[in-house]
Amino acid sequence: MNAIDAKALLLIVNPTAGRRRRGLVDAVAARVRAEGWTVDVVETTAAGDARRLAATCDARRYGVIAVAGGDGTINEVVNGLAGRGEDAPAVGIVPLGTANVLAHELGLGFSAAAVARTMTAGRALVMQPGEAANGTGARCFSLMAGAGFDAKVVAGVSAPLKRRLGRAAYVWRSLVEARRYRPVRYQVEIDGVRHEASSVIVTRSRHYAGPYVVAPNAALGEPLLHVCLFERWGRSHTFRYGMALLLGRLPRTAGYRVVTGRSVKVSVLNDAGEGRDQPVQIDGDNALILPVSIGLAAGAVRLLRPA
Ligand SMILES: Nc1ncnc2c1ncn2[C@@H]1O[C@H](COP(=O)(O)OP(=O)(O)OP(=O)(O)O)[C@@H](O)[C@H]1O
Incomplete structure (x- = not known):
């Protein structure tokens, strides 16, 4: 279990994912901000952007790196973070994809309130990727x-x-x-x-x-x-x-x-x-x-x- 100390969230949005529910992304960002967090939103412009952002983002600034997308964009972020060691930000998910398997696996809710609560007050599961x-x-x-x-x-x-x-x-x-x-x-x-x-x-x-x-x-x-x-x-x-x-x-x-x-x-x-x-x-x-x-x-x- 890990407390998230840095109350800043980097929200990576894949605008091409799944049903492209932009309303959910905005509602989650608003709720997280209402909890006193800073939310910086970055949209990907091509495959590979999410991986690069995850690999290079400042771990002292961001306690959480959140992915608004599907399992493919989450995969990019996992690849970007895998080599970074213990100080890397925790990963949050705004499920926008077609299948959202990881969201099901983690037992995430799909409402804005549930997603935002997991970002700000969730527990971290340590996973060694395949x-x-x-x-x-x-x-x-x-x-x-x-x-x-x-x-x-x-x-x-x-x-x-x-x-x-x-x-x-x-x-x-x-x-x-x-x-x-x-x-x-x-x-x-x-x-x-x-x-x-x-x-x-x-x-x-x-x-x-x-x-x-x-x-x-x-x-x-x-x-x-x-x-x-x-x-x-x-x-x-x-x-x-x-x-x-x-x-x-x-x-x-x-x-x-x-x-x-x-x-x-x-x-x-x-x-x-x-x-x-x-x-x-x-x-x-x-x-x-x-x-x-x-x-x-x-x-x-x-x-x-x-x-
Ligand atoms: N801006 C972008 N333009 C094109 N492709 C992108 C962009 N951002 C990310 N991608 C790529 O799009 C692919 C599909 O995205 P993603 O998996 O997030 O959505 P999905 O396919 O709708 O969802 P799921 O994987 O749950 O079915 C991923 O491989 C990702 O690398």
């Missing part, structure tokens, strides 16, 4: 890294489409990916033990795609990766997994397993003639291509949740 790396780069994640069906869906949803259709963009793209489905097999090595899967999600969080549960025993504060293995393949099993997720039954579904570990390697075992780069989604954004090594990042970040 980190995925391949030959070309590395990226931290607060939620998950995934390969297989969901990563292909994410890779196929453009930002304008997400803005126009919201969550329906993912439903539409899932249907497209189901039509062109090929039974690609992935090798997933967890702490040196090999497994096979048709899809894999390596997660720090219980939730996925919003309020849905994929890893019932995961806890952000625990430095452990939960590796969700979808072990059956084919269109009908993919559909069954999707329905089970929406109905809250995925953890009890045959052919689905969660294995915990600290070091995970994901590669393509057989691409079933697909002949394309296999994407990796990180916190809901198309980020890397396979093969990747996944572990826990060296640093930690503090995430604010309700007291």
